[in-house]
Amino acid sequence: MARELIRLAEVSKNYRKGRELVRVLEGISLAIEEGDFVGLMGPSGSGKTTLLNLLGGLDKPTSGDVEVDGRNISNLSTGALAKWRASNIGFIFQFYNLLPVLTAARNVGLPLLLTSLSASQRKKHVNTALQLVGLADRAKHYPRELSGGQEQRVAIARAIVSDPPILLCDEPTGDLDRATADEIMSLLQRLNRDYGKTIVMVTHDPRAASFAHRVLHLDKGELGAAPEEIH
Amino acid sequence: MFGWLTQTAALAALNLRSLPRRPGTAAVAMSGIAALTGVFAGVLSMASGFEKTMDGTGRADVALVLRSGSTAELNSRFTGEQADVIRYAPGIARDAEGEPEVSAELFWIVNAVGKSSGTEANVALRGIQPTGYSLRKDYRLAEGREFTPGRFELVVGRGARSQFMGLEPGQTIRFGKTEWLVTGMFETGGSVFESELWCDVNVLQSAYQLGNGFQVVRARVDGADGRLQLEEALGDDQRLSVDVWSEKQFYSDQAEDTASLINNIGLPISILMGIGAVFAALNAMYASIAARARELATLRAVGFGSFPTALATLLESVVLAFLGGVLGCAIAWFALNGFQASTLASSFSQVVFNFAVTPDLLGRGIVAALIVGLVGGIFPAVRAATAQVTSALREL
Ligand SMILES: Nc1ncnc2c1ncn2[C@@H]1O[C@H](COP(=O)(O)OP(=O)(O)O)[C@@H](O)[C@H]1O
Ligand SMILES: [Mg+2]
Numbered sequence: 044m045a046r047e048l049i050r051l052a053e054v055s056k057n058y059r060k061g062r063e064l065v066r067v068l069e070g071i072s073l074a075i076e077e078g079d080f081v082g083l084m085g086p087s088g089s090g091k092t093t094l095l096n097l098l099g100g101l102d103k104p105t106s107g108d109v110e111v112d113g114r115n116i117s118n119l120s121t122g123a124l125a126k127w128r129a130s131n132i133g134f135i136f137q138f139y140n141l142l143p144v145l146t147a148a149r150n151v152g153l154p155l156l157l158t159s160l161s162a163s164q165r166k167k168h169v170n171t172a173l174q175l176v177g178l179a180d181r182a183k184h185y186p187r188e189l190s191g192g193q194e195q196r197v198a199i200a201r202a203i204v205s206d207p208p209i210l211l212c213d214e215p216t217g218d219l220d221r222a223t224a225d226e227i228m229s230l231l232q233r234l235n236r237d238y239g240k241t242i243v244m245v246t247h248d249p250r251a252a253s254f255a256h257r258v259l260h261l262d263k264g265e266l267g268a269a270p271e272e273i274h
Numbered sequence: 275m276f277g278w279l280t281q282t283a284a285l286a287a288l289n290l291r292s293l294p295r296r297p298g299t300a301a302v303a304m305s306g307i308a309a310l311t312g313v314f315a316g317v318l319s320m321a322s323g324f325e326k327t328m329d330g331t332g333r334a335d336v337a338l339v340l341r342s343g344s345t346a347e348l349n350s351r352f353t354g355e356q357a358d359v360i361r362y363a364p365g366i367a368r369d370a371e372g373e374p375e376v377s378a379e380l381f382w383i384v385n386a387v388g389k390s391s392g393t394e395a396n397v398a399l400r401g402i403q404p405t406g407y408s409l410r411k412d413y414r415l416a417e418g419r420e421f422t423p424g425r426f427e428l429v430v431g432r433g434a435r436s437q438f439m440g441l442e443p444g445q446t447i448r449f450g451k452t453e454w455l456v457t458g459m460f461e462t463g464g465s466v467f468e469s470e471l472w473c474d475v476n477v478l479q480s481a482y483q484l485g486n487g488f489q490v491v492r493a494r495v496d497g498a499d500g501r502l503q504l505e506e507a508l509g510d511d512q513r514l515s516v517d518v519w520s521e522k523q524f525y526s527d528q529a530e531d532t533a534s535l536i537n538n539i540g541l542p543i544s545i546l547m548g549i550g551a552v553f554a555a556l557n558a559m560y561a562s563i564a565a566r567a568r569e570l571a572t573l574r575a576v577g578f579g580s581f582p583t584a585l586a587t588l589l590e591s592v593v594l595a596f597l598g599g600v601l602g603c604a605i606a607w608f609a610l611n612g613f614q615a616s617t618l619a620s621s622f623s624q625v626v627f628n629f630a631v632t633p634d635l636l637g638r639g640i641v642a643a644l645i646v647g648l649v650g651g652i653f654p655a656v657r658a659a660t661a662q663v664t665s666a667l668r669e670l
Binding site: 092093096101102121122129130134142144145157 | 280291578580581667668
């Protein structure tokens with residue numbers, strides 16, 4: 044039995060839209076073990092991204108606690124959360140979010156600027172990460188010179204370069220064709236299986252979800268196991 | 275410490291790299307700041323050039339006697355008898371023949387047509403006595419000959435000649451009812467006198483039916499307390515009511531008046547342009563962070579802090595302003611340094627002077643630009659730092 048890495052306890056999140064109170068998440072409780080690969084599905088607007096943001100310390104719950112590795116991150120200051128994210132979380136977005144003015148290698152190296160590594164050490168880490176995603180030969184290319192799948196792989200290299208234990212993916216294959224999506228999913232699977240990354244992945248695509256160990260379903264702010272859960 | 279410095283440096287480098295992606299707003303901000311810097315440095319260099327010309331005028335050992343209460347030669351007046359009383363007063367130096375070194379003069383305003391403007395302007399036509407030449411510091415006849423006493427002839431200063439039409443040696447020029455022959459050109463080391471035309475004071479008296487009147491008496495004083503001696507003697511004399519000035523003091527007082535006038539007009543213009551430049555910088559920086567909202571949010575998600583984000587935005591604004599400032603200084607330097615202009619001085623005649631764009635003034639221009647960059651960057655910096663990361667990531 045692996046140890047518990049992430050725990051949500053009675054987490055609620057409301058947004059204020061003018062006078063109206065939008066209840067996005069209501070009393071969510073959830074535990075994720077180290078090395079797990081969790082798929083998160085649900086209709087559009089059901090709060091999947093919001094939940095992912097809470098897990099990653101990008102946002103704070105209205106009530107309830109988010110505990111990661113035994114640490115309650117719900118009460119951390121904005122500055123402390125930023126530091127915490129840098130060493131614990133790798134984000135992977137639907138539209139890659141690479142910086143267009145930087146080469147692939149420099150994009151991948153960005154998180155390392157937050158560490159005390161020397162320039163040569165940083166270079167080594169970047170090379171390793173790019174090799175892992177199979178793009179060592181594209182290090183000097185700019186994002187506009189890469190295909191969508193390649194861009195997403197660069198983004199994955201950026202997410203893993205500082206070796207965080209947790210990867211949070213928000214529809215990582217949402218903008219890719221089927222074959223490319225499969226490549227990306229195999230890559231994530233490898234990161235989970237061979238490198239022990241704990242992955243939480245939002246997706247609409249059942250094929251992508253089939254790579255996860257278990258799939259959770261979010262609907263109307265509440266969590267449930269998906270009927271079509273795949274083991 | 276180490277952390278946020280490197281973060282700021284990395285973010286600032288990113289900001290500057292993306293500048294060329296928004297050439298429009300950046301160019302508007304830069305040219306606004308360049309214009310401000312140029313005008314600011316221009317106004318300052320105009321004032322300083324004018325002051326330099328005026329300060330270079332006048333000798334400490336020459337006394338200027340004006341009618342009591344007159345602050346300009348133009349509104350002073352003496353009779354010939356009064357001028358003679360002054361001439362033989364104590365405290366005045368004597369030449370080798372034992373004659374007092376005095377020039378009783380008239381300061382008359384005539385109209386000449388400006389070369390660049392094509393419009394008429396006031397030019398000083400000064401009647402002098404033979405000693406008048408040697409009373410001017412660094413006097414030198416540069417071309418032609420001096421006027422012949424008793425004739426309608428004049429010599430022109432270098433500045434007057436270059437600014438006004440019809441003043442070439444050998445030409446004749448009509449002022450009022452009389453034709454004057456220009457016999458030569460003189461220099462006085464760049465001082466105000468170079469803006470004047472000089473003729474025989476007796477000829478000027480008859481040309482304008484001024485009888486035996488004068489407006490000012492210049493005298494070289496004898497020794498350190500010569501001027502005081504002269505002042506006391508003239509003050510005691512019942513036939514006179516005069517003020518005795520040090521010639522040097524007289525011109526530097528005038529310089530301050532006009533230079534502060536230039537500054538009083540120029541500084542409000544600079545301030546208005548400064549406000550405009552702040553808004554241009556503000557606009558450029560808001561555009562910059564709006565265009566890169568997702569990038570900035572991504573960097574924040576990765577773990578970059580909000581303080582370095584703000585600082586880097588401020589730095590981008592300051593760099594933008596610095597570039598604009600350098601551009602403005604370059605324009606001021608190449609367009610204005612040594613540029614000759616003339617302005618109506620408190621003597622009511624045109625004084626010709628050169629703009630003096632000095633490193634010190636350029637430095638002040640750059641400082642003005644940097645202030646604009648800082649002020650214009652503060653609000654965008656705060657916005658960049660406080661923007662909701664989650665909302666920015668949501669937007670496409
Ligand atoms: N900052 C916000 N202010 C107001 N409402 C928000 C905000 N962020 C998200 N929401 C709302 O929360 C709900 C869930 O959004 P989201 O988590 O993005 O859903 P999903 O990712 O499942 O599509 C939506 O109705 C959305 O409009
Ligand atoms: Mg979403």
